[in-house]
Amino acid sequence: MKKLPLMTYNDKGVERKPTKVFQVNDSTLIAVYKGRLSKYDILIKYRQKLNDDKWSRIRTPKHIHWTVDVLMKMEGYPKLTREFVKFFIDVWEKTKPLKNESQRQELNLKSLLEISSLEIKKFKDLSKRGEYSVRFLILLAKLLMLQEKTNRADAYMFKRVLEQLKKGKDLFRILATATLAKR
Numbered sequence: 759m760k761k762l763p764l765m766t767y768n769d770k771g772v773e774r775k776p777t778k779v780f781q782v783n784d785s786t787l788i789a790v791y792k793g794r795l796s797k798y799d800i801l802i803k804y805r806q807k808l809n810d811d812k813w814s815r816i817r818t819p820k821h822i823h824w825t826v827d828v829l830m831k832m833e834g835y836p837k838l839t840r841e842f843v844k845f846f847i848d849v850w851e852k853t854k855p856l857k858n859e860s861q862r863q864e865l866n867l868k869s870l871l872e873i874s875s876l877e878i879k880k881f882k883d884l885s886k887r888g889e890y891s892v893r894f895l896i897l898l899a900k901l902l903m904l905q906e907k908t909n910r911a912d913a914y915m916f917k918r919v920l921e922q923l924k925k926g927k928d929l930f931r932i933l934a935t936a937t938l939a940k941r
Contacts, residue, residue: 763787763805763813765779765787765789765803765805765816767803767816774791775791776789776790776791776803777790777791777792777862777863778790778865778866780866780867780870780897781867782891782893782894782897783891783893783894784807785806785807786804786805786806786807786890786891786894787804787805788802788803788804788894788897788898788901789802789803789804789805789816790802790865790901791803792862793905793909795909796908796909796910798855798856798857798858798859798861798862798908799905799908799909800856800862800865800901800904800905800908801818801905802818802819802898802901802902802905803816803817803818803819804816804817804819804894804898805817819898819902820936821902821915821916821919821936821937821938822933822936822937824890824895824898824899825919825923825932825933825936826888826933826936827888827889827890827895828842828843828888828895828923829923829929829932830887830888830889831884831887831888832923832926833887834886834887835883835884835887836926838881838883838884839884840924840926841880841881842877842881842884842892843920843923843924844924845877845881846899846920847917847920847921847924849874849899849900849903850903850916850917850920853900853903853904853907854907855904855907855908855911856904856908865901865904867897870897870900870901871893871896871897874896874900877892877896878892878893878896899916902916903916915938918935919932919935919936922935922936
């Protein structure tokens with residue numbers, strides 16, 4: 759068994775260690791750190807194994823990353839991808855913000871993915887297109903939604919991107935929404 763890379767990174771001269779590290783599969787890790795935007799904020803970063811069997815730098819996921827991936831999946835599987843987006847909208851509606859430290863500490867892979875095991879199976883063909891697996895996208899989306907709702911009670915960014923993806927008619931509007939750009 760190969761040793762996994764560390765998820766510790768340097769933030770302006772300060773070493774940041776994760777509070778949680780989730781191994782999504784053999785080639786992807788997601789880490790959660792204490793954030794700084796609100797009292798119970800979480801910061802999400804990930805790493806992927808590259809084609810040369812080395813690991814990528816630690817990356818901060820952006821809305822545009824998973825949006826482009828979903829668009830690539832939509833190209834090959836339009837109907838299934840639209841169902842996938844509807845699933846994310848439903849998850850958005852059910853996501854509640856973290857309200858205390860114990861909730862932040864209780865985050866775990868099993869609880870985040872357990873209720874989505876049927877969806878992981880249902881949407882598995884989408885993993886054949888794009889950069890990310892369905893399992894990674896579901897875990898990442900749930901963490902990003904949790905982060906967004908914890909930091910702002912009136913959060914809307916993730917849902918706006920999902921709504922644009924659901925409409926799926928205007929590529930430029932979708933990308934502008936995912937990058938926070940005005941159209």
